Amino acid sequence: MLDLTRLLPGPLAGRVLERLGFEVLRVLPPAGDDLARWQPRTHAWLNAGKAAVTLDLKSPRGREELLGLVREAAVLLESNRAGVMERLGLGYPVLREHNPRLVYVRLAGHRDDPAAPGHDLTYLAASGLLDRLAGAWPHAQLADASGALWAALAALEGLRRGGGFYEVYLSEAAGFFGYPPIPGLDGSNPAYRVYPAASGRVALAALEPHLWTRFCEAAGRPDWTAVRGTAADEAVLARELEAFFLSRDAEAWEAWGREHGLPLRAVRPYRAAPLEPPWRRG
Structure with a gap:
């Protein structure tokens, strides 16, 4: 599996797959991973058991090296804003030509605006789950964690089908925690x-x-x-x-x-x- 993601959801999805037996290769930009500087302990936990390579995907050489890796990969996971990989000449249609059985999984924020920036809190807001929490502050990255699991499931589903493209929306992944609403589970039931x-x-x-x-x-x-x-x-x-x-x-x-x-x-x-x-x- 090639992991081109940053921050939490993508690396967590990669960690899940690594624990399921995948060999995970992180593809890092020349600037490295911001999370390693901001949260070194979280970064170390998320990326344990993974190998890493540095590629400049803005350069012809970097793109060619990635295409070489794609030919041998089962899954590619990325979390760039919508359109970035296509502008680099590395969108799914191009990668599929090099590996017809590749499972390409993209993590995005919102179905109605995949290119919009966001973080866990805004995904919770868009999903409606933040409203259902009734003022309680979510002390966990619910959208990120749920999105990571859905991304891992998409990878497994793609492998079962022999390849394909999947886009996982974090705001909808967060909404999964709150649907369908069950009366009495909001603290109103003393039992x-x-x-x-x-x-x-x-x-x-x-x-x-x-x-x-x-x-x-x-x-x-x-x-x-x-x-x-x-x-x-x-x-x-x-x-x-x-x-x-x-x-x-x-x-x-x-x-x-x-x-x-x-x-x-x-x-x-x-x-x-x-x-x-x-x-x-x-």
């Missing part, structure tokens, strides 16, 4: 909410009636099963649940939830982990 504990916080997700009944019985409050319906009822219930969870720390509540088969977990601090496929092979 699906985060509560403070004696120390830390705990997430309760007893959304289905049978899980909510099981939770109420385990808590010794079968009366809670009937306190549902109006906003006023649920406000009272939420206050009672807040008092209930303050009696133990979050880890103790998680152990209690495991004992009773409940969807209840302590809210842990985020720790970046080595990127691995989220499955276990049998």
Whole structure:
């Protein structure tokens, strides 16, 4: 795989594919990668396991060297503004002539304006997801991460089909997190909410009636099963649940939830982990 991308979404897509067994070759401009200067630790994590080569694609020699690499590549991923690769004489129709089975994946911001500049926050705004967050600041690059996964999936789909061109729009990738909207998952349902504990916080997700009944019985409050319906009822219930969870720390509540088969977990601090496929092979 040839990775011509910068910043977060493209390199993350390349990292995903690298963990799936691809040999990833980063194609860098003579000026290098800005992320290496701005965020060296993030850059190192995103690009672990990848090789790199420097090419000046504005020069005839650089373009010829890239075409040589394209002939041996399965996938090319780029995130230039729309039209840049075409102006360099390296658009998909040209590359396809050198490798008919090449999968060409382009990351763009918006379907209605692929050349527009943007970052995660503007993609979240355009997708409508920022509005659904109701004022909460997104402390994660949701559009970038989702776009990276869609780009990796596009690469795999292209390989299955024997080649092709794919353009992945980050604003639409962000919207994937918020569709379709499910009532009660916005914090209005006391059975699906985060509560403070004696120390830390705990997430309760007893959304289905049978899980909510099981939770109420385990808590010794079968009366809670009937306190549902109006906003006023649920406000009272939420206050009672807040008092209930303050009696133990979050880890103790998680152990209690495991004992009773409940969807209840302590809210842990985020720790970046080595990127691995989220499955276990049998």
